[in-house]
Amino acid sequence: MELRPFHIPTSHFFKKSILWNDEEAESKVKDILGHLLGTKSFFFVPSCFAALELAAYSLDFTLNDEVILPSFTHVSVANAFQRAGAKIILVDCLPETMNIDPESVLKAISKKTKAIVYMHYAGNSTGFTAVQEIAKSMDIALIEDAAQSIGSSQEKKHLGTLGDFGCFSFDYQKNVECGQGGLLVCNNEKYLERLQRLYLNGTNQIEFNQGKVDYFDWQDFNGGNYRFSSHLFQILLPQLFHIDTINGIKLKNALDNLNLIGSFNFNSAHFFKINEESNHQTNWILFEDHNEEKTFIHSLKEKNIPFLKHYYPLHLSKMGKNLPFHETTGTAKKSKNIIRLPTYIR
Numbered sequence: 545m546e547l548r549p550f551h552i553p554t555s556h557f558f559k560k561s562i563l564w565n566d567e568e569a570e571s572k573v574k575d576i577l578g579h580l581l582g583t584k585s586f587f588f589v590p591s592c593f594a595a596l597e598l599a600a601y602s603l604d605f606t607l608n609d610e611v612i613l614p615s616f617t618h619v620s621v622a623n624a625f626q627r628a629g630a631k632i633i634l635v636d637c638l639p640e641t642m643n644i645d646p647e648s649v650l651k652a653i654s655k656k657t658k659a660i661v662y663m664h665y666a667g668n669s670t671g672f673t674a675v676q677e678i679a680k681s682m683d684i685a686l687i688e689d690a691a692q693s694i695g696s697s698q699e700k701k702h703l704g705t706l707g708d709f710g711c712f713s714f715d716y717q718k719n720v721e722c723g724q725g726g727l728l729v730c731n732n733e734k735y736l737e738r739l740q741r742l743y744l745n746g747t748n749q750i751e752f753n754q755g756k757v758d759y760f761d762w763q764d765f766n767g768g769n770y771r772f773s774s775h776l777f778q779i780l781l782p783q784l785f786h787i788d789t790i791n792g793i794k795l796k797n798a799l800d801n802l803n804l805i806g807s808f809n810f811n812s813a814h815f816f817k818i819n820e821e822s823n824h825q826t827n828w829i830l831f832e833d834h835n836e837e838k839t840f841i842h843s844l845k846e847k848n849i850p851f852l853k854h855y856y857p858l859h860l861s862k863m864g865k866n867l868p869f870h871e872t873t874g875t876a877k878k879s880k881n882i883i884r885l886p887t888y889i890r
């Protein structure tokens with residue numbers, strides 16, 4: 545029996561645009577995203593990791609400053625903040641969503657907390673408002689890890705535009721993708737000036753491009769070449785034209801996967817829900833009971849349905865096991881068993 549793939553990138557279903565050159569495609573992509581996100585304050589970057597790293601450096605962490613991160617998240621989040629000099633404090637998540645638990649955040653906050661990263665797992669923002677309020681009331685910067693959230697919103701406001709920064713991924717598994725790519729949205733003007741320098745190798749090249757200075761020079765140690773390949777706009781454009789269709793198909797896949805899960809009548813499983821404002825990028829299931837998990841995996845194999853695990857919790861990892869971790873629900877430690885089901889266009 546031929547094994548079905550776990551994933552087929554969305555771009556395989558949308559022909560690269562031949563009507564526009566790179567520059568025209570870039571301008572159209574920026575127009576569409578400007579409308580979708582309701583802001584023009586964004587930077588295309590090579591990956592979501594690059595977006596997280598730029599956000600982290602823009603926050604200018606100094607000795608003893610802390611950042612609160614989910615333990616259940618992509619390792620790139622930890623790398624980005626560690627590199628930018630933040631002390632990492634890990635928190636637990638909620639079994640209903642796998643998003644961070646506000647109670648755990650409250651336990652982790654101290655006078656040293658400078659930032660919180662909120663991951664909208666599976667493009668679902670449930671629980672975000674509570675963390676947003678905590679951050680606001682304590683004047684703590686909020687970074688939305690919206691890697692999985694293109695086309696997802698909360699009360700019609702696009703995810704990634706609600707905190708100080710929003711970080712998106714266009715890697716090959718995302719609903720809209722170009723192999724590797726990302727986007728950083730900056731929603732707080734106070735970070736913009738430094739961010740513009742960091743983005744262009746730590747120089748004031750932006751002022752040079754605007755004709756304000758005769759030359760540009762080195763002004764920030766932490767800058768880098770964070771630019772995005774202009775050829776990739778032609779790959780993103782046809783998908784962005786059809787983003788509602790793509791996310792509609794993802795919803796249908798999600799309903800099919802929920803039917804499959806529902807047919808088992810599990811007692812111990814937590815799994816994703818339909819949220820009409822989510823893009824249903826990830827369909828996941830987590831078991832409390834190992835026997836139910838075994839039954840499910842056996843059945844997937846019999847039906848030739850591919851599946852994958854997801855992030856290994858940071859607080860159990862080699863690099864993260866000595867970091868402070870605030871356990872509340874006990875969900876993060878179980879998350880190494882999470883199972884993801886396929887959601888690609890069929």
Ligand SMILES: Cc1ncc(COP(=O)(O)O)c(C=O)c1O
Nearest residue numbers: 591592593618620689691713715
């Ligand atoms: C929640 C989350 N954050 C960050 C990333 C990193 O994205 P990238 O591969 O574009 O760097 C991913 C990747 O899948 C992710 O799922």
